[in-house]
Amino acid sequence: MANNLEIKDLEKIARKVRYNIVKMVGLAKSGHPGGSLSATDIIVALYFKLMNYDPKNPYKKDRDRFVLSKGHAAPALYAVLAELGLIEEEELWKLRRLEGKLQGHPSMDTPGVEICTGSLGQGFSASVGMALGCRLDKLNNYVYVLLGDGECQEGIVWEAAMAAAHYKLDNLIAFIDRNKLQIDGCTEDVMSLGDLKAKFEAFGWDVFEIDGHNFEEIINTVEKAKSLKNGKPKMIIAHTIKGKGVSFMENNVSFHGKAPNEEQLKQALEELKYE
Amino acid sequence: MVKLTGIYKGMRKGYGETLVELGKKYDNVVVLDADLSGSTQTAMFAKEFPDRFFNAGVAEQNMIGMAAGLATTGKIVFASSFAMFASGRAWEIIRNLVAYPKLNVKIVATHAGITVGEDGASHQTCEDIAIMRAIPNMVVIAPTDYYHTKNVIRAVSEYKGPVYVRMPRRDTEIIYESEEEASFEIGKGKVLVDGDDLTIIATGEEVPEALKAGEILKENGISAEIVEMATIKPIDEDIIKKSKDFVVTVEDHNIIGGLGGAVAEVIASNGLNKKLLRIGINDVFGRSGKADELLKHYGLDGESIAKRIMEEMKK
Numbered sequence: 001m002a003n004n005l006e007i008k009d010l011e012k013i014a015r016k017v018r019y020n021i022v023k024m025v026g027l028a029k030s031g032h033p034g035g036s037l038s039a040t041d042i043i044v045a046l047y048f049k050l051m052n053y054d055p056k057n058p059y060k061k062d063r064d065r066f067v068l069s070k071g072h073a074a075p076a077l078y079a080v081l082a083e084l085g086l087i088e089e090e091e092l093w094k095l096r097r098l099e100g101k102l103q104g105h106p107s108m109d110t111p112g113v114e115i116c117t118g119s120l121g122q123g124f125s126a127s128v129g130m131a132l133g134c135r136l137d138k139l140n141n142y143v144y145v146l147l148g149d150g151e152c153q154e155g156i157v158w159e160a161a162m163a164a165a166h167y168k169l170d171n172l173i174a175f176i177d178r179n180k181l182q183i184d185g186c187t188e189d190v191m192s193l194g195d196l197k198a199k200f201e202a203f204g205w206d207v208f209e210i211d212g213h214n215f216e217e218i219i220n221t222v223e224k225a226k227s228l229k230n231g232k233p234k235m236i237i238a239h240t241i242k243g244k245g246v247s248f249m250e251n252n253v254s255f256h257g258k259a260p261n262e263e264q265l266k267q268a269l270e271e272l273k274y275e
Numbered sequence: 276m277v278k279l280t281g282i283y284k285g286m287r288k289g290y291g292e293t294l295v296e297l298g299k300k301y302d303n304v305v306v307l308d309a310d311l312s313g314s315t316q317t318a319m320f321a322k323e324f325p326d327r328f329f330n331a332g333v334a335e336q337n338m339i340g341m342a343a344g345l346a347t348t349g350k351i352v353f354a355s356s357f358a359m360f361a362s363g364r365a366w367e368i369i370r371n372l373v374a375y376p377k378l379n380v381k382i383v384a385t386h387a388g389i390t391v392g393e394d395g396a397s398h399q400t401c402e403d404i405a406i407m408r409a410i411p412n413m414v415v416i417a418p419t420d421y422y423h424t425k426n427v428i429r430a431v432s433e434y435k436g437p438v439y440v441r442m443p444r445r446d447t448e449i450i451y452e453s454e455e456e457a458s459f460e461i462g463k464g465k466v467l468v469d470g471d472d473l474t475i476i477a478t479g480e481e482v483p484e485a486l487k488a489g490e491i492l493k494e495n496g497i498s499a500e501i502v503e504m505a506t507i508k509p510i511d512e513d514i515i516k517k518s519k520d521f522v523v524t525v526e527d528h529n530i531i532g533g534l535g536g537a538v539a540e541v542i543a544s545n546g547l548n549k550k551l552l553r554i555g556i557n558d559v560f561g562r563s564g565k566a567d568e569l570l571k572h573y574g575l576d577g578e579s580i581a582k583r584i585m586e587e588m589k590k
Contacts, residue, residue: 119368125343132341132345
């Protein structure tokens with residue numbers, strides 16, 4: 001959207017988004033902070049720099065679309081949508097509560113959410129359909145989708161990967177938030193993902209590997225992916241740190257699906273303080 | 276007026292032909308299949324509108340996922356496969372990606388029920404009505420014959436939201452004289468034959484069998500009212516309330532959770548003083564055989580239905 005933003009501005013937004021993620025999960029006493037924090041920079045770069053998206057007109061037909069296939073990272077998406085003015089900030093503090101509107105995983109009732117996700121692999125599959133639909137309508141836009149690495153253990157991910165290549169969807173740009181951890185432990189201990197790059201290449205995708213916390217790399221890689229109009233869908237494997245930004249959450253698997261306690265919340269918010 | 280015409284024609288054919296008609300009428304109709312387009316007859320649409328047809332390959336889960344994505348871009352989406360895979364394999368994707376967000380996806384499943392025949396139990400879906408009916412926002416329909424199917428498909432294309440339509444593999448007997456006669460409205464049952472002694476409520480391919488049973492009963496001095504219940508969800512409660520005191524449901528589906536289950540719920544929830552006999556598959560897996568042999572084996576042909584009713588009435 002606001003394409004004149006500089007990297008330091010994006011970093012500032014990401015810091016606030018992280019602060020709000022931790023605060024909303026802490027207040028909810030429930031949720032998934034680890035994977036929300038690892039995905040933050042990618043989602044911020046997309047909405048604030050890369051996507052053709054007008055928050056004042058969020059259902060414009062030719063908008064770029066973002067699908068959070070790893071739906072448990074909903075707090076990151078909600079914090080970004082709040083920053084864009086699509087969700088009232090007050091709602092963030094009622095996350096996962098009966099009196100609030102924001103569901104534990106994204107639902108289409110929330111403004112700005114393109115499809116409900118949370119059951120892993122399904123958002124990726126839907127994004128293939130979205131890209132097909134946009135192409136049918138001859139829209140000159142992109143569908144972005146973010147998967148978790150553990151999510152790639154779902155069979156539907158590979159069904160969708162096959163279909164995206166078969167239908168030559170170069171208007172589909174996917175990310176894998178490669179933080180190397182899933183609920184039960186390291187991805188390679190739970191169920192080896194092996195060489196994800198080689199796997200997606202073998203499925204007919206152009207694959208890039210980047211540091212998922214480096215805005216310059218995220219932006220340059222997406223621009224490069226967009227310039228390659230070669231009929232191949234694009235996969236960006238983003239190496240990230242689970243729990244990024246909170247010292248005691250970083251690379252700590254126990255914060256996959258657990259909220260910080262009161263003391264931890266205080267410390268985390270202190271670490272993420274922004275002016 | 277309905278009657279047993281002795282003419283057999285596939286509901287699948289009616290589906291395929293109507294898809295082509297809808298494709299001509301609406302630019303935003305798209306169709307998906309999972310490598311069974313020849314069998315489901317979506318191939319007719321694929322031939323006519325290749326740019327609006329998407330084969331998902333042998334991947335029913337992704338077919339439904341793609342269907343959901345296409346629906347978010349304003350398409351009227353039809354997705355087809357055999358009932359076993361369209362409903363069973365893809366169930367959770369249907370629940371979470373189609374029904375929960377109430378997307379405009381029509382899942383039209385063919386080869387439902389025991390009459391799939393020779394392929395045997397792995398392909399004989401007798402649970403699809405039950406599992407689809409349990410999903411909020413989902414409409415569940417089983418058309419009656421070739422002509423009726425055409426009107427069902429037209430009606431669901433006008434309805435905004437998720438629908439599950441099931442139909443059999445075999446050619447079934449036509450009971451309507453024309454398309455105009457085969458009227459259909461979502462959520463409305465229809466009295467096909469008036470009668471005094473009992474009400475037979477049938478769905479899908481069992482409607483002609485119910486008519487046959489009605490004729491046999493008549494020869495034995497029993498007057499049966501026969502109701503076509505094409506929409507199993509939302510079910511027509513009024514027509515059940517007005518039924519005779521002895522109600523018989525007939526379906527090519529497990530008696531648990533299907534039409535029989537749905538009618539039982541209405542009778543019990545409204546405290547209706549009616550006796551209910553559920554005729555269907557008695558919570559067992561099927562086996563290989565010819566469709567008409569299997570109907571007889573499982574007691575779902577007109578003759579067996581009539582016999583069972585007469586036995587029950589003697590009790």
